[in-house]
Amino acid sequence: MQAPRIYAIHDRALTIEFSTSISEEINLLVLQLHASLETNPFDGFIESVPAYSSLTVYFKEDVSITKVETTLLEHYTQCIASSSTNIAIAIQSAKHIIPVCYDIEFGLDLEEVATTCKLSIQEVIAIHTSIEFRVYMIGFVPGFAYMGTLPVALETKRKNNPRLAVPEGSVAIAGLQTGIYPATIPGGWNILGKTPVKMFDKTKEPCSFLQVGDTVQFKSITKKEFEEHK
Amino acid sequence: MSITIIKPGVSCSIQDLGRWGYQQFGVPIGGAMDRDAAKTANRLCENDDEEAVLECALHGLELKFNETVCFALTGGGARATINGIDVSYNRLIKVIEGSILKLHPDAFGCRTYIAFASGLTIKKELGSASTYVASALGGMHGRNIIVGDELIVNKKIKEPNVEKDIVIDENGFGISKWKAQVNLLPNVNDVVELSCVPGPEWELFDEASQAIFSNQIFTVGAQSNRMGYRMEGATLSLKEKTELVSTAVTRGIIQVTNQGHPIILMADAQTIGGYPRIARVCSKDISLLAQCKPGMKVKFKINPHRSL
Numbered sequence: 441m442q443a444p445r446i447y448a449i450h451d452r453a454l455t456i457e458f459s460t461s462i463s464e465e466i467n468l469l470v471l472q473l474h475a476s477l478e479t480n481p482f483d484g485f486i487e488s489v490p491a492y493s494s495l496t497v498y499f500k501e502d503v504s505i506t507k508v509e510t511t512l513l514e515h516y517t518q519c520i521a522s523s524s525t526n527i528a529i530a531i532q533s534a535k536h537i538i539p540v541c542y543d544i545e546f547g548l549d550l551e552e553v554a555t556t557c558k559l560s561i562q563e564v565i566a567i568h569t570s571i572e573f574r575v576y577m578i579g580f581v582p583g584f585a586y587m588g589t590l591p592v593a594l595e596t597k598r599k600n601n602p603r604l605a606v607p608e609g610s611v612a613i614a615g616l617q618t619g620i621y622p623a624t625i626p627g628g629w630n631i632l633g634k635t636p637v638k639m640f641d642k643t644k645e646p647c648s649f650l651q652v653g654d655t656v657q658f659k660s661i662t663k664k665e666f667e668e669h670k
Numbered sequence: 671m672s673i674t675i676i677k678p679g680v681s682c683s684i685q686d687l688g689r690w691g692y693q694q695f696g697v698p699i700g701g702a703m704d705r706d707a708a709k710t711a712n713r714l715c716e717n718d719d720e721e722a723v724l725e726c727a728l729h730g731l732e733l734k735f736n737e738t739v740c741f742a743l744t745g746g747g748a749r750a751t752i753n754g755i756d757v758s759y760n761r762l763i764k765v766i767e768g769s770i771l772k773l774h775p776d777a778f779g780c781r782t783y784i785a786f787a788s789g790l791t792i793k794k795e796l797g798s799a800s801t802y803v804a805s806a807l808g809g810m811h812g813r814n815i816i817v818g819d820e821l822i823v824n825k826k827i828k829e830p831n832v833e834k835d836i837v838i839d840e841n842g843f844g845i846s847k848w849k850a851q852v853n854l855l856p857n858v859n860d861v862v863e864l865s866c867v868p869g870p871e872w873e874l875f876d877e878a879s880q881a882i883f884s885n886q887i888f889t890v891g892a893q894s895n896r897m898g899y900r901m902e903g904a905t906l907s908l909k910e911k912t913e914l915v916s917t918a919v920t921r922g923i924i925q926v927t928n929q930g931h932p933i934i935l936m937a938d939a940q941t942i943g944g945y946p947r948i949a950r951v952c953s954k955d956i957s958l959l960a961q962c963k964p965g966m967k968v969k970f971k972i973n974p975h976r977s978l
Contacts, residue, residue: 449870450922450923453918460914486691487692487693490694491942493915493917496920578694578696579940579941581940582805582807583805640695642795642805642807647695
């Protein structure tokens, strides 16, 4: 394990970078450090934000940044030690089966993706529903889960001209990632279908349907089933 | 007690000092762009710093007071009148029912803050009254202020001490003799200097780009908004093309797009980003930047001394 890099992104926020690549193992360590800080917060801790391979900690302005750095490294060392001895903090992660209607009315880029990947539409759907994806981080907009890892057969580039309004619930792919748009917003990912499941709900606790560490498998549903689910 | 919005102006929303604790779900911190001005407005009214205020970009706002209200104007970007008479910023103002406040164009600053003594009745969502339009959070039904909105001012718990000295004149309002001490606002002809420190990816930029960034003048682009300031000027490039793994970003971070244009992240910055971060604006200068409007000129003053 290489030594982590720690740097400031604000005078009240430090990022600890575990690695510069993406892996499930590293992301799990990020989550363990996140859980360790939430269960055992230091004085002045506000919140921590997990990303693919780094964690960012926000703290109050009256705390010394060097003290936070020391504390962060202590938590990190503990996480590394406990993960190698299997006494790591148990991360609660849910398994979800998310229904998606892959009708071309919703799957605005389905035909284009099939052409680019030299597959039939049925094959695209078959591949997208065959994998159990992991939620690596949530960002971009509230409730947007970055999930991986997509098989190389479905690897696509982002659209050259992003759409000004991707409809809420759109299930999309880009690179080796897949995600669900939680609101109608601009976006450049390739849209395969639409889910009736709400990804962000401010009245629920937590407000995001998916959490980092959760697993997601997509299930193809008909347009009729989609309407009934709504 | 209430206030009716006759015209919202260029853009007007309810903000406080932000929504904390939800970034892990992708919810931005948000809140007032110029936190210093928002705090000053509240302090003039003897409110808590966290009280919700109105944030008005530039001019055009027109509102009517339906009762006698005490309030304060801070920040800039406009010249204010009550019932057609000029009124100063950074003082406590007491105004009688039926009076009309208007914000007119001005060369200084960009954002006016209006705080009301005792605060506004606004339901907090996810711990904050700040408006975040993309997720319909906070403010008036999760959106910006529109024509006809009626804002409710909280019932007075106590008369602000400072209010007692204010005498209402024949124009229907009175202002405090004392004022809050504030920093000067940037003018359209200024070159605003912003203190910066090198960002996490500073070393990935080529030397020419590092020099351009530190020495040349950039202009605040017309596309700038509460999420970020798009800066126009020379383009910046990396030593070699690098794909970065997305990681957390926040207000003040200067990221550079694939086309080489710097974007300074502001209040509604997304929680995570993937562009290389050349530098960050020191938090003490963010309020100054929030008062720079599109077209204003900015120079980045890199301080090589890093806090870490």
